[in-house]
Amino acid sequence: QSVLTQPPSVSAAPGQKVTISCSGSSSNIGNNYVSWYQQLPGTAPKLLIYDNNKRPSVIPDRFSGSKSGTSATLGITGLQTGDEADYYCGTWDSSLSAGNWVFGGGTKLTVL
Amino acid sequence: QLQLQESGPGLVKPSETLSLTCTVSGVAISSSSYYWGWIRQPPGKGLGWIGSVYYTGSAHYNPSLKSRVTISVDTSKSQFSLKLSSVTAADTALYYCARGRKYCSDGTCYSTYFDSWGQGTLVTVSS
Numbered sequence: 001q002s003v004l005t006q007p008p009s010v011s012a013a014p015g016q017k018v019t020i021s022c023s024g025s026s027s028n029i030g031n032n033y034v035s036w037y038q039q040l041p042g043t044a045p046k047l048l049i050y051d052n053n054k055r056p057s058v059i060p061d062r063f064s065g066s067k068s069g070t071s072a073t074l075g076i077t078g079l080q081t082g083d084e085a086d087y088y089c090g091t092w093d094s095s096l097s098a099g100n101w102v103f104g105g106g107t108k109l110t111v112l
Numbered sequence: 113q114l115q116l117q118e119s120g121p122g123l124v125k126p127s128e129t130l131s132l133t134c135t136v137s138g139v140a141i142s143s144s145s146y147y148w149g150w151i152r153q154p155p156g157k158g159l160g161w162i163g164s165v166y167y168t169g170s171a172h173y174n175p176s177l178k179s180r181v182t183i184s185v186d187t188s189k190s191q192f193s194l195k196l197s198s199v200t201a202a203d204t205a206l207y208y209c210a211r212g213r214k215y216c217s218d219g220t221c222y223s224t225y226f227d228s229w230g231q232g233t234l235v236t237v238s239s
Contacts, residue, residue: 002158033215035225037159044208044232045159050225088159092222096175099222101149101161 003028004089004104011110016079020107022072022089028102032092034072036065039086039106048087049074081111114138116209116230124203124237130196134209134230141190142167147212147223148192150183152205153232160205164212164223165192172222199237206232 005023012018022034036049047056049065052072064075072089089104120132134148141148149164163173165183173181177196185192196203209230212223 033224037226044229045226046229047225047227050213050227056227090159090161090225092224094220098172098175098178099220100175101164101223103159103161106158 002105003093003102004091006087006089006104006107008105009108009110011112012079013112014079014081017075017077018079018109019076020074020087020089020109022074022104024070024072024091024093024102025095026070027095028070028091028093029067029072030070031094034065034067034089034091036063036072036074037088037090038083039088041085045088076109079111084109084111114211114228116211116228118207118209118230118233120233120235122234122236124199124235125239126200126237127198130194130199130203130235130237132194132207132209132233132235133191134193136190136192136211139211141185141192142187145214147214148185149210149212149223149226150194151208151210151226151229153208154202154205162194162196162207166214166221201237204235204237206234208232 033051037045039045052067053065086106093102115137147164150162165171171183180197182195210226211228215224
């Protein structure tokens with residue numbers, strides 16, 4: 001069971017908007033930066049969002065991130081079939097003395 | 113252009129040690145801004161952080177694996193390596209190496225995100 005909680009799956013039609021939630025606690029999301037990763041089928045994860053809401057230059061502005069308290073959200077607008085993938089949130093967890101990097105369990109996005 | 117490439121045996125026997133190397137090209141592994149990490153993904157499952165190493169050799173590990181893991185760096189070869197001892201079938205996974213942005217707060221330094229990943233290498237633990 002993951003420290004960060006994500007819905008197992010979400011779906012929406014092409015052109016629509018979808019949000020993916022990531023719920024944690026004060027020892028992780030509440031006090032550390034959140035990042036999001038997209039994993040297309042059969043490929044390595046790719047960084048989508050870092051530092052809660054920043055996008056690498058190669059990521060289109062259809063992707064956005066936000067954080068409030070101990071939860072974070074990934075938003076995707078103008079859905080395309082090519083967005084079908086698994087999405088993971090991640091952050092540092094400082095609940096243990098040595099700390100630990102943690103990922104959410106992943107959310108499978110289906111574009112209907 | 114940064115590239116990371118994992119290499120190592122694809123099959124390891126139970127109770128033995130899994131050894132993988134990640135070769136970094138296109139950037140200096142001795143950058144003060146980054147950690148170099150290992151992340152794995154069991155078949156059909158999610159991502160799990162194994163640990164990360166700084167170019168000085170300072171490393172931090174997932175507490176659940178710490179007793180079995182060693183991550184080291186060889187700056188002369190632009191490589192960093194993973195050793196995982198006493199493996200079982202539960203260690204069967206895709207193993208990724210990745211670059212992590214270094215961030216320090218209140219005397220503790222860690223990666224805030226992983227911005228570049230290798231393609232991954234599948235390691236199966238089986239006799």
